[in-house]
Amino acid sequence: MKKIEAIIRKSKFDEVKEALHQIEVNFFSYWDVTGVGNEKEGHVYRGVSYCTSDIQRRFLSIIVSDPFLDITVDAIIKTAFTGIVGDGIIFVSDVIESYRIRTGEKGSDALK
Amino acid sequence: MKKIEAIIRKSKFDEVKEALHQIEVNFFSYWDVTGVGNEKEGHVYRGVSYCTSDIQRRFLSIIVSDPFLDITVDAIIKTAFTGIVGDGIIFVSDVIESYRIRTGEKGSDALK
Amino acid sequence: MKKIEAIIRKSKFDEVKEALHQIEVNFFSYWDVTGVGNEKEGHVYRGVSYCTSDIQRRFLSIIVSDPFLDITVDAIIKTAFTGIVGDGIIFVSDVIESYRIRTGEKGSDALK
Amino acid sequence: MDANGVLDLMWIVICGILVFFMQAGFTLVETGFTRSKNAGNIIMKNIMDLCIGSIGFWAIGYTIMYGESIGAFIGKTTLFFDNKEDMHNLFFQTVFAATAATIVSGAVAGRTKFSTYIIFSFVITVIIYPISGHWVWQGGGWLTNLGFIDFAGSTVVHSVGGWAALVGAILIGPRIGKYTNGKSNAIPGHNLLIGSLGVFILWLGWFGFNAGSQLAISGDNANAVAGIIITTNLAAAAAAITAMIVTWISYGKPDISMTLNGALAGLVAITAGCAAVSPLGAFIIGIIAGVVVVFSIDFIDKKLKIDDPVGAISVHGVTGALGTLLVGVFATDGGLLYGGGFHQLGVQAIGVFSIAAWAIGTSFIVLFILKKTIGLRVSKVEEEDGLDMHEHDMSVYN
Amino acid sequence: MDANGVLDLMWIVICGILVFFMQAGFTLVETGFTRSKNAGNIIMKNIMDLCIGSIGFWAIGYTIMYGESIGAFIGKTTLFFDNKEDMHNLFFQTVFAATAATIVSGAVAGRTKFSTYIIFSFVITVIIYPISGHWVWQGGGWLTNLGFIDFAGSTVVHSVGGWAALVGAILIGPRIGKYTNGKSNAIPGHNLLIGSLGVFILWLGWFGFNAGSQLAISGDNANAVAGIIITTNLAAAAAAITAMIVTWISYGKPDISMTLNGALAGLVAITAGCAAVSPLGAFIIGIIAGVVVVFSIDFIDKKLKIDDPVGAISVHGVTGALGTLLVGVFATDGGLLYGGGFHQLGVQAIGVFSIAAWAIGTSFIVLFILKKTIGLRVSKVEEEDGLDMHEHDMSVYN
Amino acid sequence: MDANGVLDLMWIVICGILVFFMQAGFTLVETGFTRSKNAGNIIMKNIMDLCIGSIGFWAIGYTIMYGESIGAFIGKTTLFFDNKEDMHNLFFQTVFAATAATIVSGAVAGRTKFSTYIIFSFVITVIIYPISGHWVWQGGGWLTNLGFIDFAGSTVVHSVGGWAALVGAILIGPRIGKYTNGKSNAIPGHNLLIGSLGVFILWLGWFGFNAGSQLAISGDNANAVAGIIITTNLAAAAAAITAMIVTWISYGKPDISMTLNGALAGLVAITAGCAAVSPLGAFIIGIIAGVVVVFSIDFIDKKLKIDDPVGAISVHGVTGALGTLLVGVFATDGGLLYGGGFHQLGVQAIGVFSIAAWAIGTSFIVLFILKKTIGLRVSKVEEEDGLDMHEHDMSVYN
Ligand SMILES: Nc1ncnc2c1ncn2[C@@H]1O[C@H](COP(=O)(O)OP(=O)(O)O)[C@@H](O)[C@H]1O
């Protein structure tokens, strides 16, 4: 099992979500984070104009069984892409065990 | 050391927290996420009634030393359970190192 | 590649961020979480005074290539430190793969 | 109509509009001081209080209250009030009636069935409140005949609401998690800024509430109105400061939620006597109310273990009764301190207790019947998930 | 000035101040019912409506509307109105004018270019609205001559705004993601508590809107004013309850956003007839409005697939027209149900349709030109990221 | 009292109620424009300003200001004002006094000790403000004798508050992180929607502030009152639009926070001359205020490096002084542009500067003493964690 963490533009979220459903990745969690990176955003506040690299992003955490890894990453890369600085990043790490609380299922079974 | 990530119903949080304290798991962090899964929630907004699988959940992140892993997972599974779709899921992964900032302790010592 | 997760005082965030920039760690994401730990905070609400260990903290998630691991952890430990209970904790874990969505770069290249 | 008549009518209309706005204040206070998962339910309850009150008081309540007296107990009722000369009074009394029901809403927040609440809101607005109101304000009610003074309704409006809230909070029981292992837990409100805006709006509306109850402004009424504005404002200010100081001493920090409640307590307490006491009297009444409300909230919460999320029982019930009694002490004409002896105080006590008995008794009967029939309380799951999700299929914040 | 004159002037000023406050209500309703990423843009649009209206109506709009009639169609214009005896009327009419523009703001929220909006706001405030207003309210307009009744502006203000909103919403098109695969998706507002505070403020302001339109309070006007307050309040209450019941039946749950819209619909519907119908008539008009608004919102959204984030077209346009027509049915003097036959109803229909044609026609021309020149809509990226970030370089919540 | 007397009293009471509501507006503006971690502290400061002002002005402040003049400098004081004929004036002046203190609150937000603030609020409300107020408004003050015009208090109320805010902001120093490496950093407010509701409420209250300062409405006062409403509204609208345009040009985007500040600046600027200038004059004063406030905020922030989180010094101090001076230019009777020469302008300058000197001097003394005794500022940790957590043991949002 792998954990895929994707940090994407908030405005791209609906498309990514749709794409995940297309490939039958129907389980994930997400929340909003602030990202620091290459992108800069100009702001004005009460006469002070400033540039910040602290930008609102959406963080997706998706645990998939190994066979799903590549197509999931691909789907995200494709739909979250705009080509402009700030598209975000995807990280993959290992998951040792999963439990579905309702059924008590373990391992890959818990991900279905 | 292991990282336990549990995604549970918000309404079950108090019970889970209590259960963790019972087994002396006194350190963890949590935040609210939106979860996508089997559960569906009906909503009405201004004449449009719709069903969404984007449901508010609470995300717990608990780092424990290896001997604590099983009892912690057990405690969560027991208290977060209702048997109705939407109970949530638990993931376990490896942690290489921990540091307690205040004391500079490392490894399992940092978790006490 | 390693993932560094740091849970620090909100009031220390600006200093930590500055320190990360100093050592050229210019990519990370953060969000606010509630932490449960040793620290207690007194509150009064409508005649009920109570003590809670649920305290607002900031969660930083930083993926770095291996050579950056130690200096990053060091930088955080140094700047987030006050010596008073509640300074927080740092966890390190493994990351298998990274992808920069905009460029399609993989691995350590995605982190530059 | 001559200019004086127009002035009086206009004053009543303007004050009625201010009192109307108090509904917004109640909504904000009640939502701000409770959790976000029930905010939508509270909004609905407050809007429905207003709507039910508006229709119910026009349809029947107004004449129950102000109709020709039957045995000094109840007014002779006519349906669908339509006296073109009296529309301003209907309006002013309508917005008063809506207030009484709204008080209950806060005390039973977070666990009450919406349909049950709607029924109870109707009963209190068009039956319970107008009958006891008749006793005091119709001119021929039995408490009026005794000489009972409740100028703008510390007892008639606020205590009635407060005692009904008490009965409701007891019968419905505390929110899940409020009392565990015999200990009272704090369940902090989700947005005190909104709550404090609510308090400002209530304070604003209270000028209409009290000064409008003069029901005229022409001639000598003018200075009386201005005096009421001052006593009202002084009592609120004194109570807020006092509550702040009391908490500062008790807990080591000036507590915001209690200070806000203090201001409201001062307003409730001065409502009965705003036209009868001097500025100094109002100031002292405010101080007393500020002390009492803090200890009352504490006592009801920690000793009686009655869960009243916004403190409505203390703020409206207890300080309402207190303020009414204090008229017997501070009334410049007939008060204990002004050489009037104990007579007025005794009359005040009769009024306070008989109306309390009425409000508690009728509320109990109605709520008890509702409990045995459709039920008062939502299920455990509904409560834990929040009323918004289950009672209204929505969430306030998205 | 004698006391009666002062009373009238004072009443107009006070009502004007109440109507002024409606701008805050509109701002809160429109921001609360839409997403947070556009909140700042809506704030700006509403403030600018008020500012542009204030300056534009003084500079030119007021005399277009109330200047000596040229052919019963338009007023003779003088620039920078400066008649010291008439400042209260200028103020009252200014705040009315600002309302009409603001209605459009909600319907086109979340996708409209700010600069374009500013221009359109100016045109509707100082040209479109005052001209049709002239027809009805100047005293010598052609609709006045026909006997058309629109006491406080169901049609003159609200429908004009509503129809302009319709044209705007169609020409600008729906928000991204609102209709996918031929299905209407809900885009819930980000803060319904703020939205409901907005509704309370609007309801409050409406007392000034309707009762102020009597333009006097002295003498016999006094009882008329009080009557208007009652009809206004009853219609709103009835409509809110009705909308709640309709949704309760249709969706199984009492829907908050629709209940709030119901209250507004009742207020809009009674605006035309508030002085002409009885309390009972107002009650029934409210019920009708409460039913109609629910189905209208549904119909416009799901059948016509016009994206109107806050329901402005239904609330202001449809129920505004409806309320104006219902005057022909419920007017105690000349209404269909009161033996007046179909004459008044016919006149009302002429007024409703001619003003609708005017508003739709002129709005279309202006918006069409704007579309072809500077454009109506922001780019896809700007819309997805939110107007606040791109149009104003800021975010409302930090 | 005859009808005219009643009209005047009623007007003052109504306007006083509107001014009262400005406290809510200040609370919302100040919390909305600052960070959430200090919101509770700001709520408390504003409520306490109101409470302290209410009690302090009744207890002593009112007679310091309006008591029989001692040497044209200060009023003869009597304690606990209790003149039954004058309660409306006490009320109106009380709510004015509370305003002056509240202005300071915003400028020192986020770092000031609560106990210190309470003491300073008391001193400014019952000593600093009423004394300089006496000079201008008591009728026998030395500035009145000179012919100084400050109709509703651009200088007497707003500049006094603004200059005290200046002294406070300097002595207390900037918030941590506001200036780093000689650069000014933006610290965006946490909720601009709440902030803009605050601005709407202030604008609303300002009608009471300015038009109530006529202190009468009967007879010829009526048209004067209506004129004041118009000048007030025009100046605000003009200033808001101007500020928007200036920021649009300077930063490429129309800035919301500055537009809101612009509206307030226009209101402050017209306060002195609202009864003395024509609508056109008000319009131009608004434009000037709109330009000046943007550059003033910029200058104070970036050049002087004085940290004023809500812009109170510029909005109240600078534009207050500016507006007072401009009376000498635009007064239709005696203004420079109306052939009155430089006399009035000179008198205005004397008034502006002497009151500025008074406010700055006394504030400095008081704050300096407080600094050396109990201290002005919370500790670094308290500031970083937020005042709510340490000063009040709570958080506003849960
Ligand atoms: N090494 C990292 N660790 C954690 N988050 C990262 C990392 N690199 C990028 N991110 C996240 O991705 C977001 C987008 O990255 P950014 O550098 O702005 O754009 P791009 O990837 O197109 O160059 C950042 O705002 C941040 O949230």
Ligand SMILES: Nc1ncnc2c1ncn2[C@@H]1O[C@H](COP(=O)(O)OP(=O)(O)O)[C@@H](O)[C@H]1O
């Ligand atoms: N593979 C996954 N990755 C991330 N989060 C998941 C995953 N599976 C489930 N979740 C989280 O668990 C929540 C509950 O799952 P759901 O399928 O609704 O209920 P149940 O587990 O009872 O079938 C989801 O809303 C989501 O937040």
Ligand SMILES: Nc1ncnc2c1ncn2[C@@H]1O[C@H](COP(=O)(O)OP(=O)(O)O)[C@@H](O)[C@H]1O
């Ligand atoms: N094992 C853990 N798992 C997850 N979060 C933890 C863990 N230990 C500590 N934390 C986080 O670190 C925060 C600070 O820890 P705390 O015990 O209060 O202070 P200190 O580390 O100084 O003793 C906690 O509030 C919590 O958010």
